[in-house]
Amino acid sequence: HKRRVLTPMIIREILFYGLQSPQGEQLAAFVTRDRHHARIADVLRHIQTHFSEPLDISALADIASMSQSSLHQHFKAVTNASPLQxxxxxxxxxxxxxxxxxxxxxxxxxxxxxxxxxxxxxxxxxxxxxxxxxxxxxxxxx
Known part of the structure; x- marks a missing residue:
């Protein structure tokens, strides 16, 4: 029981100190990028499954839990195309x-x-x- 309670706290503490280190900015960028990539992957899966249905940017942004402009920016970074393209x-x-x-x-x-x-x-x-x-x-x- 102790391990189950302490493990998440220890992980958070390690992350905290990692983010405070000289490489913290790079670590934060890496973690954020991976999170954005995962969200874009969700959008890509949705498009692949529902491409023949009407799709709009606001619905895709909701799937990614992003604003429309953030979706456009991160989507283009991953696919080299806008969502509509x-x-x-x-x-x-x-x-x-x-x-x-x-x-x-x-x-x-x-x-x-x-x-x-x-x-x-x-x-x-x-x-x-x-x-x-x-x-x-x-x-x-x-």
């Missing part, structure tokens, strides 16, 4: 996979990955892949 890329890569591996039409693939507008989907698809999505369907069927 990342969501678009996930959706477009999944659509490319659907178009090349199935008999889905462009509009069906766009809808399945969460796009509400076919013209927006086609525009963003061409911007990312350099070609129109209908050409992927055509190359599979021929």
């Amino acid at each position: 990342y969501i678009k890329a996930i959706r477009l890569h999944r659509a490319q996979h659907l178009l090349s591996d199935s008999q889905l039409s462009v509009s069906e693939a766009a809808w399945q990955v969460g796009y509400q507008s076919l013209s927006q989907f086609s525009r963003e698809y061409k911007r990312l892949f350099g070609d129109v999505p209908s050409r992927v369907v055509g190359s599979v069927l021929n």
